[in-house]
Structures are given as C-alpha cells and as structure tokens.
Amino acid sequence: MTSLSQRVSSLSPFLAMDVQRAAQQERAKGRxxxxxxxGEPGQGLPQQVTETIQARLGQEKVGYTDAxxxxxxxxxxxxxxxxxxxVKVSPERIFITTGxxxxxxFIFLACFDIGQKVGIAQPGYPAYPxxxxxxxxxxxxxxxxxxxxxxxxxxDLKAVPDLAGLMIASPNNPTGSMLSNKDQMALMxxxxxxxxxxxxDEIYHGLHYGDKPSTALAFDDQAIVINSFSKYFLMTxxxxxxxxxxxxxxxxxxxxxxxxxxxxxxxSQHAAVNIFDCYAELDQAVAxxxxxxxxxxxxxxxxxFNKIAPADGAFYLYIDISDFxxxxxxFCQEMLSDIGVATTxxxxxxxDRGHRFMRISYSTDTAEIKEGIRRLQNWERLKA
Numbered sequence: 001m002t003s004l005s006q007r008v009s010s011l012s013p014f015l016a017m018d019v020q021r022a023a024q025q026e027r028a029k030g031r032x033x034x035x036x037x038x039g040e041p042g043q044g045l046p047q048q049v050t051e052t053i054q055a056r057l058g059q060e061k062v063g064y065t066d067a068x069x070x071x072x073x074x075x076x077x078x079x080x081x082x083x084x085x086x087v088k089v090s091p092e093r094i095f096i097t098t099g100x101x102x103x104x105x106f107i108f109l110a111c112f113d114i115g116q117k118v119g120i121a122q123p124g125y126p127a128y129p130x131x132x133x134x135x136x137x138x139x140x141x142x143x144x145x146x147x148x149x150x151x152x153x154x155x156d157l158k159a160v161p162d163l164a165g166l167m168i169a170s171p172n173n174p175t176g177s178m179l180s181n182k183d184q185m186a187l188m189x190x191x192x193x194x195x196x197x198x199x200x201d202e203i204y205h206g207l208h209y210g211d212k213p214s215t216a217l218a219f220d221d222q223a224i225v226i227n228s229f230s231k232y233f234l235m236t237x238x239x240x241x242x243x244x245x246x247x248x249x250x251x252x253x254x255x256x257x258x259x260x261x262x263x264x265x266x267x268s269q270h271a272a273v274n275i276f277d278c279y280a281e282l283d284q285a286v287a288x289x290x291x292x293x294x295x296x297x298x299x300x301x302x303x304x305f306n307k308i309a310p311a312d313g314a315f316y317l318y319i320d321i322s323d324f325x326x327x328x329x330x331f332c333q334e335m336l337s338d339i340g341v342a343t344t345x346x347x348x349x350x351x352d353r354g355h356r357f358m359r360i361s362y363s364t365d366t367a368e369i370k371e372g373i374r375r376l377q378n379w380e381r382l383k384a
Contacts (some may be wrong), residue, residue, distance in 0.1 A: 002017055007105050007134050008134070009134065009223075010133050011130045011133060011134060012126060012129070012130060012351070014126055014130075014238050014348065015038055015329070015344060015345055015347065015348035016038060016039070016120050016126075016344045016359075017347055019037040019039075019332065019342055019343070019344055019345075020035070020038045020342070022035055022333075022342070023035050023037060023336065024340040025334065026340065026342060028198070029139070032078060032200060032340060033336070033340045033341075034140060034340060034341045034342065034364075034368050034371050034372040034375065035342045035344055035368070036341065036342060036343050036360045036361050036362065036368075036369070036372055037342040037343050037344045037359075037361060038243055038361055039173060039316065039363065040230075040236050040289050040361075040362045040363060041230075041231065041234045041236065041285060041315075041363050042267070042363050042365055043234055043285045043288070044234070045149055045234055045235065045275070046056060046234075046275070046278040046281040046282075047270070048241070048274065048277070048278065049271050049274045049278065050271075051271065052089055052271070052274045053270060053271050054158060054236040054265055054315055056267070056270055057267075060268055062266050062384055063157075063266065064263040065096075065258045065263045065266050065267065065269060066315065067254050067258045067261075067262065067263050068094075068095050068096065068175065068254055068257070069095065069096025069097075069242070069248065069263075069269060070096065070264075070266075070269040070270070070273070070360065071091070072273050072357075073094075073096060073269045073272055073273050074092075074094040074095075074096065074242075075091040075179075076272075076273050076276050077089075077094045077095055077102075077185065077242055078090065078091040078093075079276075081215065081217065081244075083335065084205075085214060085217070085218055085220055087214050087215060087217045088257050089195055089217065090246065090247075092250065093245050093246070093247055093250065094242055094243070095242060095243045095245055095253060095257075096240065096242050096259070096264045096269060097240070097241045097242060097243060097264060097331055098226035098239050098240065098241070098261050098264050098265065099228060099239045099240060099241045100201070100203050100227065100241035100256075101127060101131075101241075101363050102230075102231070102241070102242050102260065102261060103226045103242070103243045104127065104128070104131050104137075104201075104226065105131055106239055106243070106256050106257060106260070106261070107187070107199055107224060107243065107253075108131060108132060108135050108137060108247060109135060109256055110252055110256065111164075111165060111197050111199075112137050112164055112165055112197075112222075114135075114137065115136065115137070115138065116134035116137055116138065116162075116164035116165070116167070116320060117137070117138045117139075117140045117160065117163050117164055118132055118137055118138070118139060118140065118155060118163075118164060118167060119140045119152060119156070119160060119163050119165065119167075119169050119196075119274060120132075120139055120140070120141060120142065120151050120164040120166075121140050121142055121150065121151060121167075121168070121169065121172060121352075122141040122142055122143045122144060122150075122349075122350050122352065123144070123150055123172075123174055123318065123346065123349035123350035123353075123354060124141075124167075124174075124347050124349060124350075125156075125169060125175070125201075125349070126175045126349060127172075128167055129141075140159070140160050140163065140225065141154055141350075141352070142156040142158075142160075142324055142352075143156075143332055143350075143352070143353070143366070146307070146309065147174060149172070149173045149177030149178065149179070149184070149309060149310045149312070150172065150309055151168070151170065151172065151179050152166070152168065152187070152320070153183075153187075154186060154187065154190050154355060157187075157190060157191070157194070163194070163196050164197060165196060165197040165198075165199060166187070166191055166196050166197070166199065167199045167201060168184070168187065168198065168199070168200055168201065168216075169201035169202075169203075169204070170184065170200075170201075170202070170213055170313075171204040171205075171207060171213065171312060171313030171314040172204075172314070173204065173314055173316060174179050174316050174318045174346070174348075174359040175309035175310070175311075175316065175318040175348045175372055176309065176310070176311040176312060176313055176314040176315070176316045176317065177211065177309055177310045177311075177312055178208065178211075178213055178310075178312040178313050179213075179296065180211075180363060181214050181219075184214070184216065184219065185219050185361075188216065188219050188220055188223070189341065192220070195204075195317060197224070198216070198223060198224070199226065200215070200216035200223055200224065200225045201226050202215060202216070202226065202227045202342040203226065203227055203228035203230065203231055203241070204231050204232070204302055204313055204314040205227065205228065205232065206231070206232030206233075206282070206286065207231060207232055207286055207313050207315060208286075208291065208312060208313040209293065209312060209313065210292050213313065213314075214242075214376075217244060217381070218312065222246045223228065223244070224243070224244070224245060224246070224249070225238070225243065225244040226242075226243050227241060227243075227244075228240070228241035229241060229242075229244075229268075229275065231304070231314070231315075232282060232286070233272070233275050233281065233282065233287075234275075234285060235272065235275065238265065238268040238271060238272075239265060239268060240264060240265065240268040240269065240271075240272055242255070244297075251304045255328065256281055260380075268276065275302075288366065289315045289335075291364075291366055292315075292362035292369045293315070293317070293362050294318055294365070295310055295366070295370065295373065296360065296362055296369065296373065297306040297311065297317070299373045299376075300307070300317070300319065300376075301379075303376055303377060303382050304323055304324065304382060305320070305321070305323075305374055306320075306323070307319070307320035308320070314375075315361055315362050315363040316360065316361055316362070317357055317359070317360045318349075318357055318358075318359050319357060319358050319359070319360060320347070320356060320357055321346075321354040321356060321357060321358050324381065324382060326355055326356060328345035328346045328347055328354060328355050328356065328357055328358050328384065329355075329382075331345070331358065332344065332345045332358055334381060335376075335381070338379060338380075338381065339375040339376070339378070339379050340375065341372050341375050341376060343358045343359065343360050344358060344359040344360055344361070345357075345362075346358055346359065347360075348367050
C-alpha cells in the first residue's frame, strides 16, 4: 500500500471545519442548529458587485490574469492603503493571491529554508503550524498571557534561540485581541535588530470595535503584509487575498505563484475591484458584529464564563471554560448534542492549553446569537 509522507502525517485537523460538518449533519436531520463555530461573515455581497459580475459573464471570456494579479485591482488596493492608513504603496508591490492561504504558503517558501524556526502566537490560527510543518519548517509556539491579549511579547522572542521569522495576527484568531501601536512597533524593532523576518497577518483589519489597527507598513515600509477579501470584504468563497511585498520579493514570489496557481481567480478579482466602492455596506456588517459581540459579552458572564480574552476586533470570543470542563472537545460536542449550539474547541488553536477554552464566532445573524444565548442560559450542564 502506498504510504503517506511524514510531513502529512504530522498535520493536525482543522477542528472548526469538523464542527461545521457535524453541525451540517445535524441540520440535515431537520434540527435547528445555532452555528457559532465558523469564522465566516453571514452577509452576502453588495448587490452592485454581484450585478457587475453577472454583466461581465456575458461580455467576455474568463481567462487567466498575470500571476501577480489584475493591474486594476493592484492599483485599487494601493489606493486603499492611502485612504485607510495614509500609507503610500506602489501597485507593483501588491501581489494578488488565492485567498490568504496561498499568501502564507508563498511567503514561507520565499523567506525560510527547511528546518528554520518561525514563531507563532499560541493560541493562534491552526493553518500556520500545518503549513510550516508541511514545508519542513519548525513552528515555535509562543504562549501568550491573558493580560497581554495572548499576543507574543519581546520576552517570548528572547527565549527562543535562532528564530528566523515571526508571524503576527492583529486582530487575532481566535482571541480577537489586537496589539497596540506601541507594542507592534516594539516587536518590529526587535525583529529588525535580531534579523527576524516579521510577517503581519492583517486579514481582520476593518473589524475593530475601538481603536483602528495600524498596518505594519506604517512603521516599516519594507514590512511583509498579508490580507484577504474574506472577512471585512465578505468574499469568503471567492478565494482572494493579497500581499504587500518589498520590491525585491515580487519576482521570486511570482515564479512560485506561476507554478502553484498560474493566476488568481479572474472573476473574483473583478468583483474585488468593485467591492472598494461599498464601504458603507461593509461597515454596516461591522456594526452588526458589534451588536452581537455586545450581547454575548453582557450575557456570558451571567452564565459563569468570567474570563474572556479582550475582544478588540475580528468576530470571535475566546472563553475560559475551566469552571465547567478541562476537555474542550467533549464540552463542545456535548453543547452541540444537548442544545444544538455549535462552537469550536480551544485545542484547535492551542494544543497545550486549549483544553480549557472554546471559541465563539459572532458573525451570524443577531436572531441566532439571541437564540444561542437563550439555549446556553437553559443548559443544565452550566447549572451543575
């Protein structure tokens, strides 16, 4: 029998997607499931974007674009940085990708050699360690503290010898926490001095409920930035993202992209050009998330969930469940089975401490959030 590679065998499943599948199976049985497990916006695209794509389908062949992306889209993203952050970026440094996932892959391939160490926040997005291990790199977990929003600190970096790279997500998945400008600049300065490649995952920019996050480019023009159209821009299924690269990275990464994806999806790029004309609709979605967040932050402590990570951005709450369970997988499975509420176990994001946590996504309809709260309030498991 053909055997699997050791690299594949070392990968962990993405439990949020497993929970999503279990929720869908329950729905197929006719059961009403409140799904607060998946990090996906509940809203559809603005009508003007869908109308533009429908019109384009009847006008021309949908062929490849350049591997670096549609020139109009690259220029529009460059303008976006000026409008949002007051940062000037050349369109030639913008590189369009198939979601942010391929951006992580390209950057890891371009920046690091087999065996090198890359620091990632713990808890953090589970695709990071899987991609790193799959490429023969060594993910180094940096266990964050509650009082620092579970984000890495300079002290964490100093404790790791020979660190080649650092991946920072602010806002973070699963916590929703954000680095202050001061802390982000301090991390970037340390990495620059220590020769550590700093990569800024900014896919949740636009989703903030207090101070607006700054792009890493505001502090270092040569920073490597990854972003996506999936979250703030509501385009999950369109599979489109982008990178901002130092100029000397563009051609090498273009050679990688030509072999891996040929080009990003053409229709998605046309849609993305138009989505930048829809800030009003997109900000309405953010206001909707804020409403849901506030409802949960008010209700959850009354049920005994008293330790929740600072929810500054994104659309997640990372909740300490240790007063009820030390097995987050079983806890979430029981919640789905008993009351039909789907959440994600913390072990998806932190294999060491995640057994004491769960993540709730509040990107669904407000009516669903209210129903989920009602079911949790009546769950006997929390009253034991």
